[in-house]
Amino acid sequence: MARAPINPIALGWAREVSHVSVEELAKALNVKPARVAExxxxxxxxxxxxxxLMAAKLDRPLGFxxxxxxxxxxxxxxxxxxxxGHDELPADLAREMRRAEQHRxxxxxxxxxxxRRIPEGAITxxxxxxxxxxxxxxxxxxDAFVPPESQNNQVFNFWRGLLEENGVLVFQVTKISLxxxxxxxxxxxxxxxxxxxGADSPMGRTFTLFHEVAHLINRTSGxxxxxxxxxxxxxxxxxxxxxxMPEPAVRAQLDGPAQPEVxxxxxxxxxxxxxxxxxxxxxxxxxxxxxxxxxxxxxSDDSWQRxxxxxxxxxxxxxxxxxxxxxxxxxxxxxxxxxxxxxxxxMVDATYLLNARLPMVEQLLDEYxxxxxxx
Numbered sequence: 282m283a284r285a286p287i288n289p290i291a292l293g294w295a296r297e298v299s300h301v302s303v304e305e306l307a308k309a310l311n312v313k314p315a316r317v318a319e320x321x322x323x324x325x326x327x328x329x330x331x332x333x334l335m336a337a338k339l340d341r342p343l344g345f346x347x348x349x350x351x352x353x354x355x356x357x358x359x360x361x362x363x364x365x366g367h368d369e370l371p372a373d374l375a376r377e378m379r380r381a382e383q384h385r386x387x388x389x390x391x392x393x394x395x396x397r398r399i400p401e402g403a404i405t406x407x408x409x410x411x412x413x414x415x416x417x418x419x420x421x422x423x424d425a426f427v428p429p430e431s432q433n434n435q436v437f438n439f440w441r442g443l444l445e446e447n448g449v450l451v452f453q454v455t456k457i458s459l460x461x462x463x464x465x466x467x468x469x470x471x472x473x474x475x476x477x478x479g480a481d482s483p484m485g486r487t488f489t490l491f492h493e494v495a496h497l498i499n500r501t502s503g504x505x506x507x508x509x510x511x512x513x514x515x516x517x518x519x520x521x522x523x524x525x526m527p528e529p530a531v532r533a534q535l536d537g538p539a540q541p542e543v544x545x546x547x548x549x550x551x552x553x554x555x556x557x558x559x560x561x562x563x564x565x566x567x568x569x570x571x572x573x574x575x576x577x578x579x580x581s582d583d584s585w586q587r588x589x590x591x592x593x594x595x596x597x598x599x600x601x602x603x604x605x606x607x608x609x610x611x612x613x614x615x616x617x618x619x620x621x622x623x624x625x626x627x628m629v630d631a632t633y634l635l636n637a638r639l640p641m642v643e644q645l646l647d648e649y650x651x652x653x654x655x656x
Contacts, residue, residue, distance in 0.1 A: 285346070288348060289321050296339060300372045309334055310327070357382045371457070384450075400498070420443060463489050465477075477489050484553070494521075519565055526548060542580070
């Protein structure tokens with residue numbers, strides 16, 4: 282049987298960078314872990330069938346395994362603010378982070394450096410409100426401004442578009458548990474990135490966007506689950522709440538004393554945020570206490586879980602191309618579309634840039650032009 286003369290060092294490098302264990306790779310190849318160790322040690326060569334499975338598991342082109350590995354990992358480093366930094370980065374999330382970094386590089390090549398970038402500076406407990414107000418001013422928004430869109434997905438898309446207009450690239454990811462992460466930020470001087478978990482509610486994703494913006498303003502990267510037990514997380518949560526619900530506008534909405542749930546519902550409805558985000562804001566303003574916040578947090582989690590279960594029961598499914606369009610977003614897809622128009626890339630290039638086969642590429646481009654670049 283023909284064997285593939287791979288570079289064993291490249292295999293070991295790719296597996297470790299992708300955070301895939303020997304056992305996981307062995308399972309994908311349908312061999313024993315000892316056999317993978319032989320491949321990595323240069324004591325055996327895989328079949329071409331095994332090489333194909335290996336490339337799929339490690340998300341690498343076949344040719345990668347025949348050359349020396351890169352000098353540095355291509356999965357971006359990110360501080361882990363989840364309060365459990367000893368945990369291994371899940372392989373599926375490492376893959377999405379690496380793809381996002383590749384998309385960022387492509388975006389810079391296709392569209393150049395962004396003309397605008399969000400202001401940076403230390404966000405502390407003393408400066409959080411001022412920093413949030415400064416960002417609204419940078420965007421040209423008053424305290425009273427609320428996105429005019431009526432649907433929650435549209436509200437998220439509004440904020441996403443505003444960030445991308447100002448030099449922050451936003452991607453979504455699919456099929457990763459919320460227990461793993463809600464949001465992730467990767468700082469770069471030019472075109473920093475935010476990844477949000479598509480499994481979250483649209484309102485939850487909106488809050489996550491500005492939680493991650495806080496990390497970027499602080500010039501840090503973070504893998505976040507929005508836990509208040511970690512100080513950096515609590516500050517970022519407070520920044521997001523301040524930005525989405527400025528204190529003067531919040532107090533203008535509250536006519537007087539009200540039950541915690543009523544007050545949270547009123548703020549959530551007006552500012553088009555989640556009940557939990559509204560509850561966090563009310564707690565920071567001293568309008569509700571810790572017990573109220575925990576009650577509202579539990580109710581919010583239960584409500585979203587019911588929504589998710591109801592969605593799972595619905596017949597039909599979302600076409601893969603539509604999920605890819607949602608995850609990549611019109612800004613990135615538009616950069617590829619314009620490069621095709623200018624003949625700077627061809628359709629074969631587009632399959633790599635969009636990580637999609639040709640039929641899906643055509644569907645993504647059709648949707649981009651059909652919506653005028655919207656979602």
